[in-house]
Amino acid sequence: MSTALEALINRPYEYGFVTDIESDAIPKGLSEDVIRLISKKKNEPDWLLEFRLSAYRHWLTMTEPVWANVSHAKIDYQDIIYYSAPKPKKKLASMDEVDPELLRTFEKLGVPMHERKMLANVAVDVIFDSVSVTTTYKEKLAEVGIIFCSFSEAVQHHPELVKQYLGSVVPSADNFFAALNSAVFTDGSFCYIPKNTKCPMDLSTYFRINNAESGQFERTLIIAEEGSHVSYLEGCTAPRFDTNQLHAAVVELVVLDNAEIKYSTVQNWYAGDENGVGGIYNFVTKRGLCKGVNSKISWTQVETGSAITWKYPSCVLLGDNSIGEFYSVALTNHHQQADTGTKMIHIGKNTRSRIVSKGISAGQSNNSYRGLVKVSAKADGARNYSQCDSMLIGSACGAHTFPYIEVMNSTAKVEHEASTSRIGEDQMFYFASRGIGGEEAVSMIINGFCKEVFNHLPMEFAVEATKLLGLKLEGSVG
């Protein structure tokens, strides 16, 4: 490994800063009282409090899963602040009224809110810690009947929709972290696309963990009614801290007849320093239900951050002819650990799924693909194609593949392939002989490797992702 390249790989986290805003936090710890307090602070209806409490009671009976190919110190769930919100201020009518400190934070992050709003044509629901601060483009969306708001607002204004769909895809007792989230989630995004509506713009949420020691428990719920279409973007950056921060989000997607949701994520949370100290624990449950016929869910993710990433965006293909897609790039460096992949559950007839996963490991990191393709007995004509490729950079990292294929229908067709390779000296030599320097060569090889996934990202995200990978990996090959 050349020294110049080594210097580049060790580039510090660019977004490591703490915004100094007064936080309205409750004391550390978790109990029924804390949950009641969260629910009260958020002025929630009784049924939601009940939902939280039953999730909490079930969570108490569960044990933390240990099957993932990751290791971390035991999490003390009583050492987490479960609610933290910037001090409540009066409702803001325009951007000018927003706390300038907050605006500066967003600027540093490059959230398209001011001028970029027009340029990027992106509506952003900004989650700052746990409370939604401001929502743009709401009116424009309201014109076509689309509801795009924070989860708390949805609870207040559209309780019937929330009640109908909350927990319908990820039940509150689904798994340890989903149960925890169901008990203590503070806010998140809610999106409802009415019948036969094509969302006129990409919807985007920027998540940001700010207050030290505040676990983030986001809840996202997106409902696409018959014949509708929406593209949703989720992006994350987090400031630098030494204590590990737990993030256990739940994302639920419901897609009805002939509708489509495209869900894209760029995740670049603080990954810890080069010695593996600090960083975010990202334990997420993401699941989409293709409930209607001809429905479609497409997950695209670029995972570059977090000390530990543990998530499996899944598709339950219930409706006949429904389609599930998963495109993923997961990059780990230094001491990062990623155990990620997808689940495609084929239940309806003629359901199709496609998985393209690219794992890149560098430094001392470990990167695992874990996927399930399940074809149930009634899923006649189901079809799956999976491809998962790994690239290793350096000799101290690991790449792992755990694909589970379970087929119970004889008309199903399931294909899986995986390969492992590295950026070799011969490839670098080839580039050098063509006059292309090391850094650029790595970037080109990586981008070529990930192209299939990037092609599925919305334009702005694709640009960002390409830059991000280059930045994260520069210097890891020599």
Place this chain on the structure above:
Amino acid sequence: MSAVMKAPDVRDEYLASLAPDTNALAGAGSDWLNALRAEAAACVNSLPYPTTHDEEWRFTDFGLLRKTVFASAADISPEVSLTDIAPFVLPESAKSRLVFINGIYAPHLSAGANLPQGVVMSNLAAGLSSHDAVIRAHLAQQLNFHNEAFAALNTSHISDGALVLIAKDTVCPAPIHLLFIATGATADTPQASYPRCLIIAEAGSTCALIEDYVCLNSGVYFTDAVCEITIGENAVVEHTRLQRESHSAFHMAYGAVALARGSNYTAHNIAFGARISRHDLRITQNGEAAQCTLNGLALISGRQIADTHTVMDHAQPNGQSTQLHKCIADGGAHAVFNGKIFVRKDAQHTHAAQQSRNLLLSNKARIDTKPQLEIFADDVKCAHGATVSQLETEEMFYLNSRGLSPLTARNLLIYAFAEEIVDRIPVTSLVKQLSKTLSEQIMEHT
């Protein structure tokens, strides 16, 4: 999970009931062997019974075995004549055959002659007096039975088995046929047998082995087998393993193979029989530049379950492995494949390729496959692929258009799919025998 396996007070009464009476075995061998058996028996008495809650046993429910009470087959010595075993005798191995009835050596059925000096082919009990040191150095050394209840169970029962020693630079001209015969339903109580094989191929030697599990009568019985193979530097071993047990039988088998520098191991694992079978094969490349080829075929139907777990452990650089495993499941059968490939930190320039091809012929059948790669070295080439599918309509159409009836076309395609593996077996008469069985089995289920 391993933490759970090691946890104390998980003693399973059923497993414990299968363990041998230690008093009966004491004095049956030397002190070290008694100590080994006692150690294994202690494991049997402290390990849990594997269930579908254990990741490694997720898809294979051995609960049915548990409902059956077995008597140790060692207590029964049925009359078996050469005529009885004639269908299984291979002309190539006419003078290099060891026969075991329910795990017990049958000298009157075995044949050994004209073997070159340096080839030892005998039963373990006899070998203990002449080759005690070698056996002691290798027996239960490759296979770690401390976490595997059924491997421990077999080890606790060691009293006899097959012993093959190929001395340095010796070439064994004929394939060695290790024929394990279960007599099946000859007794009132179902029997359990514990066949054991110990194969040591010293540096530069060459040999071919056929490990063959067959049954004379149908019926319920239990085979719990362990085979350990140590391959020296630059030695070549070609190992064919046939599991053609009764369709009511339970078959549990562990294989452990250790490869030294430059050695070459080829395995052909064929599973046709048993109600529930499981084969765990662990291959470790302890030396540089070792080569491995694994071929596997499971052809099952009815209510059969066939589970194959393989671990290919590349611990040293420049190793190679190629694996092709095929499953054909018809009726209500359930085929399971789990193939792990480990590439350790030092195993640079490893080249590993694995394919799992599965044919699902009925809507009640089920296939679970899990090819798995764990790679800790960067300069390697590893790939795996898995497919689950049925017969191609285009291929069927082609054959129909050439005048073959749909049934004939179907059988032909299934046969061709399976024959690719059978054809690779190096013993001609065996290939013929298996091809016949293959077509019979395919016809039977149409």
